[in-house]
Amino acid sequence: MLLLASILGEVKPPVASREEIDAAGGISKVGEEVKILEGDRCLVCLSDYEQGEECRTLSGCGHFFHRECIDQVSFPTRHLKRTRTKC
Numbered sequence: 802m803l804l805l806a807s808i809l810g811e812v813k814p815p816v817a818s819r820e821e822i823d824a825a826g827g828i829s830k831v832g833e834e835v836k837i838l839e840g841d842r843c844l845v846c847l848s849d850y851e852q853g854e855e856c857r858t859l860s861g862c863g864h865f866f867h868r869e870c871i872d873q874v875s876f877p878t879r880h881l882k883r884t885r886t887k888c
Contacts, residue, residue, distance in 0.1 A: 806874075822872055827858040827865075835865060845870035 829835045832852040842849045843856075843866050850856070855868040 825857070825860075827860060828855055828868055829858065829865075830854065831856055843867045843870050845874055 856865045857868045858865040
């Protein structure tokens with residue numbers, strides 16, 4: 802999905818500013834605050850969660866992702882156009 806977004810460019814208008822993402826909270830660590838089931842994985846990068854990794858829980862739906870993955874999708878970098886992340 803990230804590769805496709807980098808190829809196609811911005812599809813929808815921005816959904817969050819850097820300040821909004823930084824203030825969003827919802828950050829916790831796998832194995833401490835976040836309990837995962839066997840086979841759970843980040844649906845942005847498709848990697849399994851490892852103990853101690855930082856995750857961000859979305860307040861509206863409760864889904865969680867690697868913090869760096871969901872922040873990258875929500876906020877553009879030099880190499881990636883923004884895509885919309887809404888559940």
